[in-house]
Amino acid sequence: MAETGRLTGNPAPALSPVTLLRAAIILGVLAIWEFLSHSGWLYRDVVPSLLAIGRALLELLTHGEYYFNLGVTTAEVGFALLVGGVAGVAAGILLGANRFLAKAFEPYLYYLGPTPKIIFFPIMIMYFGVGPESKVALGTLSCFFPVALSVAAGMRQIDRVLIRVGYSFRANTWQMVMKIYLPAMRHPIINGVRLGLGVALIGVLLAETKLSNKGIGFLIIQAYSIFDMPRMYAMLIVLFVLSIGANALVGRLGGLHSIKRT
């Protein structure tokens, strides 16, 4: 009987052992959390009770101030992605197309790429001030490198025969770029943008927590500085959910394009 049951498939995947274990992990963490918050072992609100966090979350989501700052951060990340992404694609195409330039510049890109861009933040503040501009600048800088490297590598992997086809039909430079190079590089470009979005988000939020007057990073560090832990945790939770959402969105974008043969 049990054998037949297995053969006909799992009727309720929601109750599979893995799902049960996952649920148990969450419940366990929450239980330990709640226990710690009531134990009195830790200083005041370091671990606030779940109820307090829930209340703070509700408070957060019902006030316009939060949405304003969310908008600021989103706009900063968006701009950073736009400027850094376009510059990265352009630089990547240039490096991918020209061996001389690639040899000259790519070592710098490879060394600067993994450097935490936050070390340039003081410079950005000097140039662009404390406002959103310096955050956009830092996000742009973060975003540029993975996009440029990914596109340059992608350009070199283009099937050479497609380029010869383009020339044989006498395509001009603009047509070559728009109708052959860019579409042929759609996978590395989307991948670069995914990586770029991740680091732009990190760059902007990190910059906001360092020195700023608006944005989610600013609100988080503000809550921390007045020791409003429930509010801080509430914001972390929202940010976490939003990041997952953004990642899923870009992932879906990439997925839509990859159904066509590579």
Added chain:
Amino acid sequence: MAAPSSTNNAILTADHINVRFETAEGPVIAVDDVSFDVKQGEFFSVIGPSGCGKSTLFNVIGGLLSHHQGTIKVGGETISEPHKSIGMVFQEESTFPWRTVTDNVAFPLELIGMEKAQRIERAKHFIGMVGLNGFENRYPGELSGGMRQRVSLARTLASEPKILLMDEPFAALDEQTRLLLGDKVLQIQQQLKQTTLLITHNITEAVQMSDRILVMTYRPGKVKRIVDIDLPRPRTSEIVGSDAFGHYVAQIWSDLREEASRGMRDQEKHVMDEGASS
């Protein structure tokens, strides 16, 4: 080899073509003083063993390689870059995977700025000609190798070249597909009276399709002989069984055999030398 006379109705003339490549082991002469002409409406093939410079010749005629000596003329005009009268079909898989069959075939029309409705109609016409009706909205990834090569052919035909230039277009296909596709090309060629220059290493294919065959030597690639194929048209792959056909194949093979075995020995020697030096 004497230069071809220019009094006939030649549409393409290759005059004393020389191509050398500088390699690590010194200069290699890929094409050595090759001259020939292709007449209007003719099916002309260039056959030779691997490494005889066939593909180099293909690139020179297509205008993709310009560091050659000698001249290629199309309708009296010397070419140094891809010419609108010449349409190339490549040996490799060359469809655009991000475009549907229709958009692939319409590609050359898009480049010259033909309006959308008109170019789709033109593309449909050539898709029908290569027998891919019903696959207009498919992507190359959904098609077989033979179908993809037909898309490439239709795309080149859509540019309506005066000369169809093909570099081993069936090399990557299995034998049966190759024969059937050969029939298709013959049929289209006869229907359009399309001047065609085929580069191949396949004797059967060359004899089946050609009016004349240029046999090339192994490195350096020279003209060994130009053979007239006097078989009745229209032809199909069924001609492969006839006596006359067998006669031509034997004749060309005896020419090629010597060259191919020379090429093989050369490659063996190359491998031995590399083994000895490393």
